[in-house]
Amino acid sequence: MAGSFNVNGSNNTVIWAAEPVTRGTFTLLSTCIITLSLCVWSSIHLNLPGNDQNWFGKFFRRLAWIAGALVAPEYLILTAWTQRRTAQQLSKEAEEAFKPKQQAAAGDTERQLFSRQHRWTMTHSFWAIMGGISVDPNSSEQFIPNSQRSTLTANGVSLLFKHEPQMVPDISEEEVKDKSKGSSFTKLIACIQAAWFCLSCVARLSQRLPISMLELNTFAHALCTLIVYVLWWRKPLDIEQPLVLREDHLRPLLAYMWMASKTSCIPKLENRNMTVGRDPEFEAIIDENAEQKASSSSSSTGAFDWTSLPPFTVTTSQALPGTGFKVNGQSTRWVVRITHDDGKGEFTKVWTEVHQNPAVFNLTGCDLRRWKLAKKAMEKYQLHKPGENLNLVTIKTVPESMDYPNSPYEWSSTWQPLGLSVVVAGYGGLHALTWNAQFPSHNEMILWRVSALLIASPALLIVVLLLLMLLCYAAVVARSSFRSCYLRLASARKPQRTAPNGPVITEGTSPESPTGAKENAEPILRSFEDIVQKGVAKAPSTMWILGLFGKFALGLAVGSFITVYFLARSYLIYESVRTVFFLPPEAYIATRWTQYLPHVT
Numbered sequence: 001m002a003g004s005f006n007v008n009g010s011n012n013t014v015i016w017a018a019e020p021v022t023r024g025t026f027t028l029l030s031t032c033i034i035t036l037s038l039c040v041w042s043s044i045h046l047n048l049p050g051n052d053q054n055w056f057g058k059f060f061r062r063l064a065w066i067a068g069a070l071v072a073p074e075y076l077i078l079t080a081w082t083q084r085r086t087a088q089q090l091s092k093e094a095e096e097a098f099k100p101k102q103q104a105a106a107g108d109t110e111r112q113l114f115s116r117q118h119r120w121t122m123t124h125s126f127w128a129i130m131g132g133i134s135v136d137p138n139s140s141e142q143f144i145p146n147s148q149r150s151t152l153t154a155n156g157v158s159l160l161f162k163h164e165p166q167m168v169p170d171i172s173e174e175e176v177k178d179k180s181k182g183s184s185f186t187k188l189i190a191c192i193q194a195a196w197f198c199l200s201c202v203a204r205l206s207q208r209l210p211i212s213m214l215e216l217n218t219f220a221h222a223l224c225t226l227i228v229y230v231l232w233w234r235k236p237l238d239i240e241q242p243l244v245l246r247e248d249h250l251r252p253l254l255a256y257m258w259m260a261s262k263t264s265c266i267p268k269l270e271n272r273n274m275t276v277g278r279d280p281e282f283e284a285i286i287d288e289n290a291e292q293k294a295s296s297s298s299s300s301t302g303a304f305d306w307t308s309l310p311p312f313t314v315t316t317s318q319a320l321p322g323t324g325f326k327v328n329g330q331s332t333r334w335v336v337r338i339t340h341d342d343g344k345g346e347f348t349k350v351w352t353e354v355h356q357n358p359a360v361f362n363l364t365g366c367d368l369r370r371w372k373l374a375k376k377a378m379e380k381y382q383l384h385k386p387g388e389n390l391n392l393v394t395i396k397t398v399p400e401s402m403d404y405p406n407s408p409y410e411w412s413s414t415w416q417p418l419g420l421s422v423v424v425a426g427y428g429g430l431h432a433l434t435w436n437a438q439f440p441s442h443n444e445m446i447l448w449r450v451s452a453l454l455i456a457s458p459a460l461l462i463v464v465l466l467l468l469m470l471l472c473y474a475a476v477v478a479r480s481s482f483r484s485c486y487l488r489l490a491s492a493r494k495p496q497r498t499a500p501n502g503p504v505i506t507e508g509t510s511p512e513s514p515t516g517a518k519e520n521a522e523p524i525l526r527s528f529e530d531i532v533q534k535g536v537a538k539a540p541s542t543m544w545i546l547g548l549f550g551k552f553a554l555g556l557a558v559g560s561f562i563t564v565y566f567l568a569r570s571y572l573i574y575e576s577v578r579t580v581f582f583l584p585p586e587a588y589i590a591t592r593w594t595q596y597l598p599h600v601t
Helices: 025-043 055-071 073-097 122-129 154-163 173-179 184-206 213-232 248-259 365-381 415-434 442-456 458-493 517-521 528-538 540-582
Strands: 133-135 150-152 243-245 274-276 285-287 312-314 325-327 335-342 349-356 361-363 496-498 504-506
Touching (some): 025 184, 073 122, 073 154, 122 173, 248 365, 312 325
Antiparallel strands (some): 133 150, 274 335, 335 349, 496 504
């Protein structure tokens, strides 16, 4: 046994042995795989699962996000950035809602002064927008179908801040963190590994040592992970259950939220060939008393005996008594599309048949109570009847993309694609750094370059869009300046006369339009909008066909680009692994000092 620890029986010892100056293929592969796995797995902070999501659905959802983070890590950055902006906005609203009031409104017994024991933080905001607050109807009289628990979205929490801030859970930041499956220490370990790998790649560049394609790909993911952790540092990780509110005081507001969200849409039909409009209830309702005073007896929910009302039918002409709610016949809720396919193989013909169902609400007792409570909430909180989906509550998983229609938290239609293009271009630009690297064959080098350019191509799109915006702005300014100069010249050339006891009037004008701007400028200056409107009026069918063709061409172009883009991404991943076995000898020389930093290999 002693010989196993001292084979030669020598008394010579070594105080300190330096790390080897080379590394092997296994070390390179294992380091990249461990770093990549740790970065992808730990950086994904999913929202709370929906009410009906089982363990398989949770596992598949996480697996899908992992696959997406491997292929497109920049989308994870965009998601984290959007959620952080939403959380910051919600924190501002919470600060305003929880601001101490000097005095309560006279006679307002439901909004008495309240004091919170715990301060609302960014951790609370992240927890709220990820589905951490739910409302249970908890009523003997059912007003929500199947008394389903409703999860508040960011819009729903914002509405709660404005009208019932005292109902917001008063829990500490430590309680929210206690629900999280990950602590700051575990996040720190992942950040240390990602930072060590990035520093190692930079050290190799500084020492003029080659970097493999796999290391470059892992470097991009590690860099994205660091950015995501900065944005999501205070977001809880893998919370399973929300905090449920069961106060009866919230019933009217919950009914309003339900009717203004997709939760009140007609359920999807079992027949896959049939689709029905997905308008919420409020979008399919017209409030005929909206312009009347709140004191009107026809719109007061308390002036009608609801207990004696049997199941009721609401139509376009017959409103529900006590609410003024009647059917909006123009809603897509009544439209049913049936897809037919005739023939087989290449002779298959697909066509769609559109039916208009009767615009009728056959209200049950549950529906009547919900409509009554929603009307009560509108009167109590001075809410309007929305004409679109507000996404205030959901019974499913709150989407990570935070794509809420007409929400103050969503990205604008212009900046969202531009922001995503910038991040995507940066990811592609990193892979373009290996432009002159060594490849197994010339064809693989060409494919790598083309793929890197395709991924970085959104940067060119940004430049083109910015130039078009500048050109449009310059054209508007030039046209305005030209019109102003022309009107001055036209006014100066007209002979002037003095009206009796009145101002100097130019001939061909009136005191209301002293410059004759419209009459003089009309033959020469005609706006582009006038031309378009006249063209549409003369040939509506032609313009409709052109518009349909433009949408088809745009959809085809976008679909083709996404397909090619996905193939380019897949090839970069494949080539990154393949080139590990075709590296020059210098690629296996280890860096001198990064080996002594803490990391996992």
